[in-house]
Amino acid sequence: MSQTLTLSPFELALRLGDDALTLSHRLCEWCGHAPTLEVDLALSNIGLDLLGQAQFFLNYAGELEGAGRDADALAYHRDEYEFKNCLLAEQPNGDFARTIVRQLFFSTWQTLRFQELAQSSDKNFTAIAAKALKEVTYHANFAAEWVLRLGDGTKESKRRVVDGISWSWRYVDELFIGEDAALRPAWEAIVRAKLAQAGLEPPAPVRGITGGREGRHSEHLGHLLAEMQYLQRSHPNAQW
């Protein structure tokens, strides 16, 4: 199924790149703080995959824009309102359970999104999507395994994962605005099945919070960017 883009390819590349970039930054905040060394490695590795994806999407966005901006320029020299990532990706990590639920929701969405993108008529998009698909499938599996352990674990781990689900659920609607609406039934089926396996269920419907795709972000993105962009803003074009 080849899709008709109502978004410009530039805008699409920016969205997908910003999603990967902001969540990559969040995951790397866990480095040195995760519950175990294995989880530390896992979250950093997922962050690294996402950073690579962000670089591909943002470089392509820069190419499409044709104004001489590359991935670094787009990552380090844009302000909050110019970022088009979903709100879910920029949310603070919270505890480990919140991070893992966010990952299950996001990686499942990315898997479906990239499956579709891999069929696109734009060969730059298909190349990035086909490559990233191998990575995000693995991320979704990792997150699902942890949701199972936490949900089917102790009273405390279950309490925390239930909190993680209700925290992240408010940001789910935004993943399916516009043409992404068609992905929702498949996403719900996968996520509900994973939650059910862990003895969990989605919360009662809530009013979703949206705005990230239009550049209206939560207060958290500004703090994230302050840290991420600090060096390039203070010393523009500094190199290793």
Next chain:
Amino acid sequence: MVTDSPTLSARILALLATVPDPEIPVISLTDLGIIRELRAGNPPELVITPTYSGCPASIAIQTSIRQALDSAGLTEVQIKTELSPAWTTDWISQAGREKLLAYGIAPPETAQDRLKFKDTAPAICPQCGSANTQEISRFGSTPCKALWRCLDCAEPFDRFKCI
């Protein structure tokens, strides 16, 4: 300067067979299967592909290739990174698999084996050959590996993730 491209291609492949992977120096860049083709033209382009999108070794790999080409007098050859078709562990050479095993890393199964076993296949312990093994961590010391342990000889080991 060599203009005949099959000769040039063979020469570059032989050259890069001596360049080690920066993270797993026991195998060469050609063993790893990331050297895709030499595209004739002016200048000729050497097409390479990354293993993982965010693999931190990518830059080091490009630098090593550049150095190897330059020191062999092939300064005109340009390096081009392409994502498609996406790298798969099936491109790791047979020699590369044997070197990994000897080094203590369980090599990835081939596509055929994967069809047989799906995801459930246990890793084979590179120390004692036992299939009585267990995954410790889905992610390991580099993006391309997972961490396992052998329940017979009790050694932990890296396993190449199959993608």
